[in-house]
Amino acid sequence: MAASNNEEALNGVHGHQDNGHQENGVDDIASSSQVLVVGGGAVGSLTAYKLGRAGIDVTVIEKLPGVSDSPRACGYYGAVHFMLHEVGLYDLIRKEGFMTRGLCWRKKPTDDGKGGKASGDMIAIQPLSAPNDTTFEVGAGLLNLPQADLNKLFLREALKTGHVRVHYNTELVSILENDPSTGVTVRLRNNETNAERKLHASYLVGADGAHSVVRKALSLPFPGHTWPERLIATNVMVYNEIDPIWHTFFVIDPVHYTIATPLEDPVPGKTTLWRYTIAAAPDDTRKVEELITDENIMGLYENCMAGPRPLQVEIKARTTYKIHQRCVPTMRKGNCLLAGDAAHVNCPYGALGLNTGMLDADALAETLIMILNEPQKYPKADDLLSLYSDERRKVFQFFVDPTSTQNKLRLHSHPEETASQEDWLFRMMRDPSKLSPRQLEELARPYYETWRTDMRKLVGDLA
Template sequence: MAKEQLPVLVVGAGPVGCFIAYRLGKAGIPVQIFEKESALPYTPRAVGYYGATQVVFQETGLYDLVRAEGFMTAGLCWRTLPIDDGKGGKRLGDLLAAQPLSDPSDPVKACPSGLLNLRQSELTKLVLEEALKTGNVKIQFNSELSSIQQGDDKVTIDFENKDLPAVTGSYLVGADGGRSKTRKLIGTPCLGHTWPERLISTDVILGNYVDPVWHTCYIIGTQNYTIMTPLTDPIVGEKSLWRCTVAIPPEDQRSDEELLQEEVIQGLYEEVVSGPRPLPAEIKAKAVYRIHQRLVPTMRKGRCVLAGDAAHMNNPYGAMGLNTGLLDGDALAEALIMVLNEGRSNKILTSYSDARRRVFRYFVDPTTTANKLRLHLASETAAEDDDYLRSLQNPTAEEMEKGAKPYFETWRTDMRAVAKDAGL
């Protein structure tokens, strides 16, 4: 009788952990997910998926499901602060540059064009449901990790709740976010820096008074630089849910609690949100975040492997955080499938670590850093001073294709090609 296969243990029921479980479950590999919270949490987090992430969704059978739950927009732009409209309100600020991800007049926006929008919490719920449908994935809530013991052919975990029995698996995936307990327990630091600003991120119901064409918008020319992006389909003449994330300069010494007072948030909206005054804004969720640029020295320690924010963190400008984590998940799941289903050497997991760290170090980190620093520019001269914004003024099709290439070819890791190159 064949020996029963030990499950892969996934710590963290966020989108990255659930996606890895989904991929492994579809490949017939047993998975157990452990989440410290009592349910899937909701906080104002990521929302947009583009480039290689859409390709991965399509290849793994998720694209149509995500698209059915979400909606499409054409791209993003940079604007000045809103401008007085002469009627007591404010109109959209002047357009400085736009980054099209599809033709805005294209009603289809077939994969992988456009920006596919679905709140992180809704994506997580969808992917977990699909993972459970495989019959190979189980999830346990209220299960905070307390210790990890590694052997030659297995890994065993214990929990803070001592009433829960220890669990043994073949490998452990730490997908438990920026404050990863897995990362701490395996003794891996997350090196880099924390930006001095804080971000107030809110989900807010606003009216859609005009069609801005490029719905996701960076507002520069202020210490409170801002990103506005829709969370539900923004139909002109109707109200919809928007994400408004505003930077708070480091010299502002108010506490997080003070910053989350409704009058403080409404005061920020007065500066950065267009529309009539008084502004009819209904805040549905709010949080204060610190933002980081950090990377672990290795994403693998023995039979424990990290993915997503547990391994690296970057500021949110450019929507590269969750997308990078999902692309980690794509690569790690493929590596584990090769090891567990095909009997390949688990040195492939070290190759995974090396490859994904290179992607972060040489692509994600510098790109997101440049995206953030661009928001500090003076809006009066940004379109002329910044080479990237200048390149978007009248680009040729060839220039646009060249600019998009890294988001498909560099951002994603082909683990089978990596393993072949390493002779594994």
């Protein structure tokens, strides 16, 4: 993930002279568009890219002044690889990112006899490719690129289609009209000038995150629950002493369970950027400012980070998150659709958040392409929109929600000494080489078949 790649991404997104489609605010927005996307994050940008690639005019608004660089998602796998490959983005992401082979669960670090700590014993392994894989065919391995860089790449490629315009510092004020026969009319505001104006679109996509203004404007509830503990996400420079086969790892702990994953290619003998996300205690009522102090974070690192002591690390970014399990009762109301965190949120351990949102974007964009570009073949737009909502909610309810819930509980429900015997997955994955092809296929199938929604096949099956 070289600096030149980051600079190129920034230039591609923010370079007014290069593309002519990046605007600052509401004053420059046209009065109409085929599709309005609220939210310029990764899910909204991917939706816009796929629509623009199909020749559909898209207006994207984002309330922030640019792409958020908060520590968020960074790894992509399973069906997401095939989706990204089909829309022409997989190779670009691989060029800017890097590949790893899978992940593992570990006990807490132990005394290394030299005053430092050694990595804890592995409890179980989740391979995503062969241990010696160096080529990583599409669908194999973990594709790594921080969400901010992925977001910039999606925006850059969306702008290249010539059908996408992006407006920062612009937010949705209200939805004035939402009629399947006439479309959607909204009021927008420039956050810098407070100027407001109307925009009409055939369809509106709400991809504006867990605090979605679109969801609230549609008066949709967000049922579910919030876990008691908060997560402290940090980007930190760490010296790579060894070259493990399974770079991403979880640390089992009844309170401060952890996931660590590289954000740059972790070359042995070099210091590179890593993400360490650590749970705070459920009864820790301190303010965010106290949770993210160097003193508190370094104390948490002592519990989960291997290496010489005192730790020689540099914290580059830090933030906190609440953990939710929630889903809207519908992802469609009239001609307004929801995707990503605007529609559903879940525990991020296991990378089922942004990946699921990108698969929403894939299914939703395909639905709108069918409606807008092929009306003779797909005249029942209302049915297609409802089908999108139903199918993506099914994916969340029957796969994402239970799987992400168990990913979390598995990390703190068993003592590390007995976890490998008490948990069925740990027991099964202590040595994956001993599993039969049928067992491996059964474990992997949901991530390739259930997770993604093929709208065209669904419509064909129902015809």
